[in-house]
Amino acid sequence: MNPQELKAIMSHGLLSFPLTDFDANGDFNKKGYIERLEWLAPYGATALFAAGGTGEFFSLTGDEYPEIIQTAVDTCRGKVPIIAGAGGPTRFAIQCAQAAERAGAHGILLLPHYLTEAGQEGLIAHVEAVCKSVRFGVIVYNRNVCKLTPESLAILADRCPNLIGFKDGIGDIELMSSIYMKMGDRFAYLGGLPTAEVYAAAYKALGTPVYSSAVFNFIPKTAMDFYHAVANDDMATQHRLLKRFFMPYLAIRNKGQGYAVSIVKAGAKLVGHDAGPVRAPLTDLKPAEMEALDALIKALGPQ
């Protein structure tokens, strides 16, 4: 798939980030991952991001990464495009990006480089090096230590024709608006804040309606219902689901650092699609938190 084809896919619909399955020892569980993707693929997401944030990219080794991406590509071939997470140090991100291209993924989401702060010049050099190491499309993810300005994105867009997408995980409306006003349709935009449903109507009003859903991992029908409500400006359905599910869900999610991922693994377990424990430094939900989440999910009815 060429970068422009990926951009077209990214420009509509609901996208999602599947969990990565681990066994009781914390090792990659290929069988569970295949079953997960086979379960989720028919629900209608436009693309799935393998080994993204919710897929615990930041906890994967370079040895296991290619197998995870290959498994996703093979399982979803002909059903739904696979975009691979990549990130960390520039050279590691390049290894991931190239492994994903070899595996037949349709592009990468470039996650932050981690730990150290960096100036715009360094961030530009990092993103440019990764973009130039592959031919397929790249989506850059603004979050934490990677906070590219509109000016930096314009420089990158000039230098890197295959940089086709921008994912926002910061939620600074002034910054997002400035980026969209400067870059317009040069990029496809993805609203990717944790529990992105909560921001969906606001981002749509801004002009960038596409978002990714992590809760799709355990309540795919509700995630799609919410997406259709956003697409149709059906505020009554959005508000009903926000009040009944998403607001109490946030109250549980906000009890622990890193719970934006842990709670999704907890949800998958509760609906009978256990993806195993999270890897350290994340921690799993406590029993009382699991119980509260279970009640919320059950109140939604069958998925």
Ligand SMILES: O=C([O-])C(=O)C[C@H](O)[C@@H](O)C(=O)[O-]
């Ligand atoms: O890797 C990531 O940043 C994500 O997992 C994005 C999520 O889908 C986010 O949009 C969410 O939690 O709904």
